[in-house]
Amino acid sequence: MTVLKRPVIVVNFKTYIEASGPKAIALAKTCESVAGDTGVPIAVAPPMADLASVAQAVKIPVLSQHMDDVKPGSTTGHIPLESVVGCGAVGTLLNHSERRMRIADIGSLVGRCKESGLSTIICTNDIGVTRACASLEPDFVAIEPPELIGGDVSVTTANPAIVKDSVDVARKVCPNVGVLCGAGVKNGVDVAKAAELGTDGVLLASGVAKASDQRKVLLDLASGLGK
Amino acid sequence: MTVLKRPVIVVNFKTYIEASGPKAIALAKTCESVAGDTGVPIAVAPPMADLASVAQAVKIPVLSQHMDDVKPGSTTGHIPLESVVGCGAVGTLLNHSERRMRIADIGSLVGRCKESGLSTIICTNDIGVTRACASLEPDFVAIEPPELIGGDVSVTTANPAIVKDSVDVARKVCPNVGVLCGAGVKNGVDVAKAAELGTDGVLLASGVAKASDQRKVLLDLASGLGK
Amino acid sequence: MTVLKRPVIVVNFKTYIEASGPKAIALAKTCESVAGDTGVPIAVAPPMADLASVAQAVKIPVLSQHMDDVKPGSTTGHIPLESVVGCGAVGTLLNHSERRMRIADIGSLVGRCKESGLSTIICTNDIGVTRACASLEPDFVAIEPPELIGGDVSVTTANPAIVKDSVDVARKVCPNVGVLCGAGVKNGVDVAKAAELGTDGVLLASGVAKASDQRKVLLDLASGLGK
Amino acid sequence: MTVLKRPVIVVNFKTYIEASGPKAIALAKTCESVAGDTGVPIAVAPPMADLASVAQAVKIPVLSQHMDDVKPGSTTGHIPLESVVGCGAVGTLLNHSERRMRIADIGSLVGRCKESGLSTIICTNDIGVTRACASLEPDFVAIEPPELIGGDVSVTTANPAIVKDSVDVARKVCPNVGVLCGAGVKNGVDVAKAAELGTDGVLLASGVAKASDQRKVLLDLASGLGK
Numbered sequence: 001m002t003v004l005k006r007p008v009i010v011v012n013f014k015t016y017i018e019a020s021g022p023k024a025i026a027l028a029k030t031c032e033s034v035a036g037d038t039g040v041p042i043a044v045a046p047p048m049a050d051l052a053s054v055a056q057a058v059k060i061p062v063l064s065q066h067m068d069d070v071k072p073g074s075t076t077g078h079i080p081l082e083s084v085v086g087c088g089a090v091g092t093l094l095n096h097s098e099r100r101m102r103i104a105d106i107g108s109l110v111g112r113c114k115e116s117g118l119s120t121i122i123c124t125n126d127i128g129v130t131r132a133c134a135s136l137e138p139d140f141v142a143i144e145p146p147e148l149i150g151g152d153v154s155v156t157t158a159n160p161a162i163v164k165d166s167v168d169v170a171r172k173v174c175p176n177v178g179v180l181c182g183a184g185v186k187n188g189v190d191v192a193k194a195a196e197l198g199t200d201g202v203l204l205a206s207g208v209a210k211a212s213d214q215r216k217v218l219l220d221l222a223s224g225l226g227k
Numbered sequence: 228m229t230v231l232k233r234p235v236i237v238v239n240f241k242t243y244i245e246a247s248g249p250k251a252i253a254l255a256k257t258c259e260s261v262a263g264d265t266g267v268p269i270a271v272a273p274p275m276a277d278l279a280s281v282a283q284a285v286k287i288p289v290l291s292q293h294m295d296d297v298k299p300g301s302t303t304g305h306i307p308l309e310s311v312v313g314c315g316a317v318g319t320l321l322n323h324s325e326r327r328m329r330i331a332d333i334g335s336l337v338g339r340c341k342e343s344g345l346s347t348i349i350c351t352n353d354i355g356v357t358r359a360c361a362s363l364e365p366d367f368v369a370i371e372p373p374e375l376i377g378g379d380v381s382v383t384t385a386n387p388a389i390v391k392d393s394v395d396v397a398r399k400v401c402p403n404v405g406v407l408c409g410a411g412v413k414n415g416v417d418v419a420k421a422a423e424l425g426t427d428g429v430l431l432a433s434g435v436a437k438a439s440d441q442r443k444v445l446l447d448l449a450s451g452l453g454k
Numbered sequence: 455m456t457v458l459k460r461p462v463i464v465v466n467f468k469t470y471i472e473a474s475g476p477k478a479i480a481l482a483k484t485c486e487s488v489a490g491d492t493g494v495p496i497a498v499a500p501p502m503a504d505l506a507s508v509a510q511a512v513k514i515p516v517l518s519q520h521m522d523d524v525k526p527g528s529t530t531g532h533i534p535l536e537s538v539v540g541c542g543a544v545g546t547l548l549n550h551s552e553r554r555m556r557i558a559d560i561g562s563l564v565g566r567c568k569e570s571g572l573s574t575i576i577c578t579n580d581i582g583v584t585r586a587c588a589s590l591e592p593d594f595v596a597i598e599p600p601e602l603i604g605g606d607v608s609v610t611t612a613n614p615a616i617v618k619d620s621v622d623v624a625r626k627v628c629p630n631v632g633v634l635c636g637a638g639v640k641n642g643v644d645v646a647k648a649a650e651l652g653t654d655g656v657l658l659a660s661g662v663a664k665a666s667d668q669r670k671v672l673l674d675l676a677s678g679l680g681k
Numbered sequence: 682m683t684v685l686k687r688p689v690i691v692v693n694f695k696t697y698i699e700a701s702g703p704k705a706i707a708l709a710k711t712c713e714s715v716a717g718d719t720g721v722p723i724a725v726a727p728p729m730a731d732l733a734s735v736a737q738a739v740k741i742p743v744l745s746q747h748m749d750d751v752k753p754g755s756t757t758g759h760i761p762l763e764s765v766v767g768c769g770a771v772g773t774l775l776n777h778s779e780r781r782m783r784i785a786d787i788g789s790l791v792g793r794c795k796e797s798g799l800s801t802i803i804c805t806n807d808i809g810v811t812r813a814c815a816s817l818e819p820d821f822v823a824i825e826p827p828e829l830i831g832g833d834v835s836v837t838t839a840n841p842a843i844v845k846d847s848v849d850v851a852r853k854v855c856p857n858v859g860v861l862c863g864a865g866v867k868n869g870v871d872v873a874k875a876a877e878l879g880t881d882g883v884l885l886a887s888g889v890a891k892a893s894d895q896r897k898v899l900l901d902l903a904s905g906l907g908k
Contacts, residue, residue, distance in 0.1 A: 015299045015306075021279065021313030048306055049291070049314045051276035052248065053283060064276070066304030072242045076432075077293030077326035079242075079275055079304075086248030087276045095557060099304035103549060103557040107583040129561040132586040135627060173589060173627065205303075322784065330776060330784040334810040356788040359813040362854060400816060400854065469753045475733060475767030502760055503745070503768045505730035506702060507737060518730070520758030526696045530886075531747030531780035533696075533729055533758075540702030541730045553758035659757075 003090045004061055004119045004139060005041040006178050007201035007225050009191070011208050011218075012045045012065065012093065019209040024050040025057045027208075030215050032058040040222040041201075045093055048079060052087030063121070064092040067113075069105035081112050091119030093203075095133070097144060103132070110136045121203065123182060127169055134170035140178035141170050142203040148184030155184040156193040167198040187217075191224025201225070230317045231288055231346045231366060232268040233405055234428035234452050236418070238435050238445075239272045239292065239320065246436040251277040252284045254435075257442050259285045267449040268428075272320055275306060279314030290348070291319040294340075296332035308339050318346030320430075322360070324371060330359070337363045348430070350409060354396055361397035367405035368397050369430040375411030382411040383420040394425040414444075418451025428452070457544045458515055458573045458593060459495040460632050461655035461679050463645070465662050465672075466499045466519065466547065473663040478504040479511045481662070484669050486512040494676040495655075499547055502533060506541030517575070518546040521567075523559035535566050545573030547657075549587070551598060557586070564590045575657070577636060581623055588624035594632035595624050596657040602638030609638040610647040621652040641671075645678025655679065684771045685742055685800045685820060686722040687859050688882035688906050690872070692889050692899075693726045693746065693774065700890040705731040706738045708889075711896050713739045721903040722882075726774055729760060733768030744802070745773040748794075750786035762793050772800030774884075776814070778825060784813070791817045802884070804863060808850055815851035821859035822851050823884040829865030836865040837874040848879040868898075872905025882906070 004010075011031055013019035019027045024046040035042040043061040046054040055062040064084045068075070072082035084092055094109060095101045106122060113120045120138040124130040126146065134141050143166040148158055155163055167179045181194035182203040191202055202221070211217040231237075238258055240246035246254045251273040262269040270288040273281040282289040291311045295302070299309035311319055321336060322328045333349060340347045347365040351357040353373065361368050370393040375385055382390055394406045408421035409430040421429055429448070438444040458464075465485055467473035473481045478500040489496040497515040500508040509516040518538045522529070526536035538546055548563060549555045560576060567574045574592040578584040580600065588595050597620040602612055609617055621633045635648035636657040645656055656675070665671040685691075692712055694700035700708045705727040716723040724742040727735040736743040745765045749756070753763035765773055775790060776782045787803060794801045801819040805811040807827065815822050824847040829839055836844055848860045862875035863884040875883055883902070892898040 012303060015297075015302045015310050017299050017309055017313065020299065020310050021315065023313070024279075045303075047310045047313075048275050048304065049278035049310045049316075051279075052251075052281075053279035053314070056280060070242075072244050072247065074433075075242045075325055076239060076272075076320070076323040077275065082244055083242050083247050083274045083276045086244065086250075086274075087280070088248065089276075093303070096303040097558075098302055100556040100558045102554040103560060103583055103586060104551075104554045104579055106557060107580065107586065111582065125558055126561065128565065128590050129557055131589045131627075132557060132561065135585045135589050136582050173585075206301075324785075327783040327785045329781040330787060330810055330813060331778075331781045331806055333784060334807065334813065338809065352785055353788065355792070355817050356784055358816045358854075359784060359788065362812045362816050363809050400812075466757060469751075469756045469759060469761050469764050471753050471763055471767065474753065474764050475769065477767070478733075499757075501764045501767075502729050502758065503732035503764045503770075505733075506705075506735075507733040507768070510734060524696075526698050526701065528887075529696045529779055530693060530726075530774070530777040531729065531760075536698055537696050537701050537728045537730045540698065540704070540728075541734070542702065543730075547757070550757040552756055660755075 004043055007195055008041040008043055009201055009221055009225065010043045010045065010063070010121065010180060010203040012203060012205040013047055013209050014205050015047050016206070016209040020047050020050060024054050027214055028054045028058045031218060032060045034215060034218040034222055035060050038219065038222040038226060040225045042218070051084070051089055055088035061091065062089045064089050065096065066099050067092045067094065067109055069108045081109065081116060081118065084118065085116060091121065094120055094122045096123045097125060106133065107136055110138050121180065127166060130166050131169045131173055134177050135173040137174050138177065140180055140200070142180040142182035144182040153184060154186055154190050155181055155197070156190050158184060160197055163194065163197040163199065188220040188224035191221050195225060231270055234422055235268040235270055236428055236448055236452065237270045237272065237290070237348065237407060237430040239430060239432040240274055240436055241432050242274050243433070243436040247274050247277060251281050254441055255281045255285045258445060259287045261442060261445040261449055262287050265446065265449040265453060267452045269445070278316055282315035288318065289316045291316050292323065293326050294319045294321065294336055296335045308336065308343060308345070311345065312343060318348065321347055321349045323350045324352060333360070334363055337365050348407065354393060357393050358396045358400055361404050362400040364401050365404065367407055367427070369407040369409035371409040380411060381413055381417050382408055382424070383417050385411060387424055390421065390424040390426065415447040415451035418448050422452060458497055461649055462495040462497055463655055463675055463679065464497045464499065464517070464575065464634060464657040466657060466659040467501055467663055468659050469501050470663040474501050474504060478508050481668055482508045482512045485672060486514045488669060488672040488676055489514050492673065492676040492680060494679045496672070505538070505543055509542035515545065516543045518543050519550065520553050521546045521548065521563055523562045535563065535570060535572065538572065539570060545575065548574055548576045550577045551579060560587065561590055564592050575634065581620060584620050585623045585627055588631050589627040591628050592631065594634055594654070596634040596636035598636040607638060608640055608644050609635055609651070610644050612638060614651055617648065617651040617653065642674040642678035645675050649679060685724055688876055689722040689724055690882055690902055690906065691724045691726065691744070691802065691861060691884040693884060693886040694728055694890050695886050696728050697890040701728050701731060705735050708895055709735045709739045712899060713741045715896060715899040715903055716741050719900065719903040719907060721906045723899070732770055736769035742772065743770045745770050746777065747780050748773045748775065748790055750789045762790065762797060762799065765799065766797060772802065775801055775803045777804045778806060787814070788817055791819050802861065808847060811847050812850045812854055815858050816854040818855050819858065821861050821881070823861040823863035825863040834865060835867055835871045836862055836878070837871050839865060841878055844875065844878040844880065869901040869905035872902050876906060
């Protein structure tokens with residue numbers, strides 16, 4: 001059973017300087033504050049080096065950005081599951097577009113995370129890979145339809161089928177899988193639209209991390225899931 | 228100018244469970260205490276996820292176990308230099324035997340670390356690679372002669388030439404490079420012997436991290452460099 | 455439409471010296487001869503460096519052992535799809551246990567191979583990964599149940615459910631997918647048993663490549679699929 | 682002792698479609714013909730899949746574009762040294778900018794190639810890496826000064842120090858190492874200039890592979906080294 005509620009807003013800090021070191025803790029606290037004020041669940045994925053310090057600083061769910069399918073011990077410079085657990089994180093992103101993973105490792109880690117009670121969010125890039133990853137039965141897949149990446153097209157303005165088809169494909173092979181919209185989300189209207197199309201929330205990064213007023217952006221995003 | 232003094236004892240926590248999460252902070256504090264009590268410089272390299280929390284917890288030098296040659300920002304799940312700096316670490320291991328690196332990345336990172344005032348320790352596995360890595364002019368190379376890895380042979384009992392030749396090779400291409408003995412060191416006698424053979428200290432891991440009495444082992448090791 | 459018939463025996467030459475260079479061509483010709491004599495389809499996957507020369511030497515299907523998801527041109531040292539096509543091969547193994555691949559690359563390559571008329575065989579290691587890979591709709595999955603790898607247990611002596619469950623899982627998400635038994639097959643009896651359990655043939659390596667009498671082993675294997 | 686004469690023109694076919702499959706053999710034969718007509722040594726590095734077929738087709742030196750530091754046998758999809766030897770190639774490029782390698786693997790392979798009588802050409806990208814790689818004592822380093830890559834600047838028009846400094850650095854740590862100019866060479870004048878600056882020849886790719894008249898370009902290049 002995943003510790004991540006649905007719907008949820010997952011904020012990936014990537015390795016932005018604006019979200020690293022002391023600023024990682026500050027942003028995590030802002031997320032925690034907005035989650036508390038709005039009642040909308042927010043989870044954070046800080047830079048790898050800040051994982052333990054952020055996990056100690058806040059009570060909202062903290063996720064690793066990556067995990068290596070290795071054992072603890074003689075694996076210098078890697079991120080084993082035990083390291084993620086040991087520092088107080090409750091789950092992990094897997095296969096982010098900036099850190100693609102081998103299918104054998106993803107499959108192994110989803111199984112190991114389940115046994116350890118860690119939540120898994122597998123990032124996917126097209127319908128076929130979404131279907132394949134959902135069939136591994138993670139807690140979530142975070143879909144990033146190519147049509148929505150990096151441009152001005154948002155989930156609100158795009159053809160609704162782009163998101164809806166991914167949701168359908170994922171749920172068909174794994175009825176209980178959560179689906180996050182991982183691209184094309186910039187504001188509360190987009191978040192609401194993503195939810196309307198059947199997703200369980202959003203995964204976003206620069207929109208929050210690089211905002212001049214991070215709190216304001218988070219409040220707007222949360223309004224899209226507000227009751 | 229490196230912030231690491233010479234000689235120095237560098238403790239690599241690897242990803243041992245006994246040196247992860249709260250236990251990473253505990254071990255780092257033990258190292259700090261022994262360094263304070265004995266006057267022998269000790270630096271620590273905790274698991275990646277614990278880097279910031281350990282760097283906040285102690286005043287002795289904290290090193291990253293690895294660094295990726297990437298820019299900060301859109302590099303989810305990686306360890307850019309800026310992330311290491313941002314969380315308060317002062318240097319990094321590079322090319323550890325459990326995390327071998329591409330020569331182009333090592334070369335680039337040594338240069339970038341110099342500009343940022345971070346110390347670099349490149350791990351090497353034989354005479355040729357030691358020579359190559361020393362020629363990149365890092366602060367330290369940590370030599371791991373194959374003859375000394377994983378067996379009962381220690382630097383004290385082995386043919387002295389095994390260590391001495393590596394030191395000579397490294398210093399010939401880079402007169403100022405520090406040389407750490409990265410294998411065959413288990414106690415204070417070995418540390419003293421390593422120093423006698425011309426090294427500037429030692430890099431070790433399980434001998435400390437997995438010890439039933441970590442403090443006792445550290446005190447013994449420090450005695451090998453004691454005045 | 456795949457050019458590989460069903461059932462089929464796929465012989466992976468790996469990089470065995472006994473199946474490299476001129477010996478790769480010799481073994482491919484033996485496979486061709488046995489296929490001709492018995493009427494049982496046999497395909498071969500020679501070492502990467504021998505791909506073109508083997509493809510020129512025989513008329514049976516020749517497969518690449520691997521493919522990189524890169525474009526032709528500035529990809530020195532890689533194996534783009536165009537290189538495989540250009541030298542006359544008709545398909546490729548993907549995700550072999552000795553060359554695991556990222557899910558995004560496998561997904562992309564299955565699609566590109568379909569467009570180019572190349573057959574794809576994705577190797578898988580457990581039920582979950584088999585399901586995930588079959589959902590990408592390759593021509594074949596080659597299942598390697600961990601219980602059957604590297605020991606004395608063959609598909610004939612093992613619990614039949616080990617193979618049958620994989621076949622069922624694969625066919626459920628992709629009804630037309632071919633399924634090869636990739637482990638636990640040493641002789642014609644095993645091949646017949648694998649077919650009886652619902653597979654479309656076998657993928658094997660050392661049993662043929664390292665045999666003192668390669669032709670004799672091939673004839674025995676083929677007898678398992680003989681009419 | 683390397684089988685590559687000095688000076689030499691090394692043509693990297695990369696994975697250009699214009700130099701793959703039957704066209705790889707055709708281009709290799711053109712290189713062989715020009716080498717014969719002009720007396721200027723030319724070596725070729727065809728796409729991996731074409732290595733054996735090209736090595737069989739011509740008598741000039743054929744090089745692998747890459748080599749993996751693995752053993753022959755259970756290394757499906759890799760390029761072990763034995764595979765390169767087995768198909769008749771006489772050497773290899775290592776660490777090409779499109780296929781960067783780990784220093785430990787380069788070091789190991791240079792040693793193994795020496796034992797097997799294979800020539801090694803390590804590609805390098807800056808002064809530091811050139812120095813490091815030359816210290817491994819390969820047969821050649823192929824320097825690619827960043828200033829000369831991908832633009833209109835050629836070795837003839839650039840500041841002579843850019844090439845000369847690399848040559849000096851390499852020769853200082855390894856007096857007998859051959860040095861190839863790996864960037865900024867487009868015609869015979871550039872080849873002559875590169876030789877004048879102390880190199881032992883050139884490594885080039887698209888200028889030949891993508892030329893509308895490959896023979897004409899090769900003749901022009903060879904004229905730069907002609908007697």
